Amino acid sequence: MAEASVKPTPVLKDELDIVIPTIRSLDFLEMWRPFFQPYHLIIVQDGDPSKTIKVPDGFDYELYNRNDINRILGPKASCISFKDSACRCFGYMVSKKKYIFTIDDDCFVAKNPSGKEINALEQHIKNLLSPSTPLFFNTLYDPYRDGADFVRGYPFSLREGVHTAVSHGLWLNIPDYDAPTQLVKPLERNSRYVDAVLTIPKGTLFPMCGMNLAFDRELIGPAMYFGLMGDGQPIGRYDDMWAGWCVKVICDHLGYGVKTGLPYIWHSKASNPFVNLKKEYNGIFWQEEAIPFFQSVMLPKECTTVQQCYIELSKQVKEKLGKVDPYFNKLAEAMVTWIEAWDELNSAEGSTGKLPAKGAAM
């Protein structure tokens, strides 16, 4: 087996952006430097725009605060959340690259069981560049990994797989539990390293966590809207969940794959469970309605692009979830605004000339 050197060869360095939402500092980037430095960063600064976020030297980045978001999107900025890491999806919108990797600023480099540091980005790239197998479950997990293959009985006609749109990574140390579970088990740590990547079967939904996530922006970008959360909204900490349900339904419809499993990152900070409970409270009850909705949603076959699927989804959200709470009407409208903003910013070649406030480092 080949030993990877400390500085791995950057793969896709001009085709991938790393999107990081932050409100405090980016010191965590120091630990990621060997793996991230070759890539371009898009930093979305949430909270007070007058605060200066220091980016460690040597990184190539663009930074957007709330003023930039308002300036660039004008009235459409209303679809981007404030005071919630959901604002990161603005980064997806302004990126010009094919792939996005997004990570939280309290996530660090983890070690695998043999003590070696895990290059999470490299694993995500491997996941995205190899096919997915949503139509038939392979009991030996990802058949494209070294040392694995399709098992006996796996139909040969399905062994080519489909394009992978999303790579969902996991977390060692502080697991991504909801507030009630955190309250019951404040000391539980995830120490189990599960050496697998697997495709989530078609027709099955999952809770998509945005802490350690990569996706093919060209395939699924417009569906990665992280919803209306945080300030002025009745709900928080469901941004990535909402995006995950929409994304999975659309991926299933368009024939793309979603993988989960490796890579692991080390999640260091446990947020306050009481604060979380307040934010999640409505979500915990609303998800009981939302999930049956997503499980039974049907997208017409005339919807052949992600945007068309998403607009259609927003109509059904309004129709069926609007009855649960008026929030869903607002959300449905924001979904439409998001697509309009996405198309405007991403139409024709090049940007619409709206440059970021802060430029690249040396």
Add this chain to the structure above:
Amino acid sequence: MRTPPSLLSLTVDSALLNLSNISDLSPLPEHILLDLFLKTLRAGKLNEKVLKLFIATGKDEVLALIRSLNIRPIVDPVLPTSKSQLKISDDEIDIVIGALRTDLTAFLNDWRPVFSRFHLIIVKDPDLKEELKIPEGFNVDIYTKSDIDRLVGSSSILFYGYSCRYFGFLVSRNKYIVSVDDDCFPAKDKDGSLVDIVAQHAANLTTPATPFFFNTLYDPYRKGADFVRGYPFSLRSGVQCALSCGLWLNLADYDAPTQALKPEQRNSRYVDAVLTVPARALMPMSGINIAFDRELVGPALFPALRLAGEGKLRWETMEDIWSGMCAKVVCDHLGFGVKSGLPYVWRTERGNAIDSLRKEWEGVKLMEEVVPFFQALRLKRTTVKAEDCVIEVAKEVKEQLGKVDPVFGRAAEAMVDWVRLWRAVGSSSS
């Protein structure tokens, strides 16, 4: 002559029709509210939101009516994940081994630390001529060709080769069965300890499965794990697990073409996970290392699909794959779960894949035909027992796949025969 409806009753009816658009009922006089409430009940339109609307009016008589009818809003309990496991005793488990080789000494001696506590059922492949060699110290019942002939009589089912183990499933009187191939040995886990496959399979079968929503941290009932954020609470109690499919280190369960292309490949990756295979997801169930709840799905595991060139090597068979596809459909329909992952066994070499390739590889071709069939297969809601599910699947197989290849017609017949046998021989409990 019928009296025409009053303006009031028409208004109330109209309100009933538009109930979902009304956000406040308090302006209505109490007697009209009561009338509307009763009409709502009769129309079957009382849901949580509507109930809240009526309660919000604060009108005493309305509240009294709701109380007297004992109507309460259903709230999905937000509870910590219950980690309680069903307690099962050793005498509820049967270990069933299909013997395709006569000398089981090394096999059983290696498994002694794990198997010796349990009752063993060993079924000798009817094609084997010599007596089985079995070491001392096991509580074992052996079945041979004469037992099979006596009990089964004439049947379209053939219990030769790998199919012999199913006879063991038939005669077992225990609730749980664990079955491994006779060329598999105990594996070691990441800490170097011997994997107790019975304990792990038992844990899989006695903790719930979660087929309706994927948990990204895999089995939430395992120590040190739980449901992740975003997992609906209403689905956290899970469903009963009927089938547990283990995996294999060293020689993985590959088909002959794959094995022939990669003769040196060995599976050395120990994936420390158990997960529920989601509902409606199809999977190839390997029979090499399985366990199941006989009471729940016994009728759905059968030797029905027999290849023309079927041989004594795993990659020359499809009986388990076929049975597993049907069993998964039955489990999905009845609301049972299927788990995959731990435990691992250490599978050893036998045979030459290239030799197998020289035989006509029908199995591969057959799988191509069945995928669309199983993807579309839906059973009637009125079918609620496993054996009836199997009969229904057999009927669909005969109708839809019978014309594709006669092997399916024979499989359908064997499935019906199996249920008949099961009802006659297999269904009595201990």
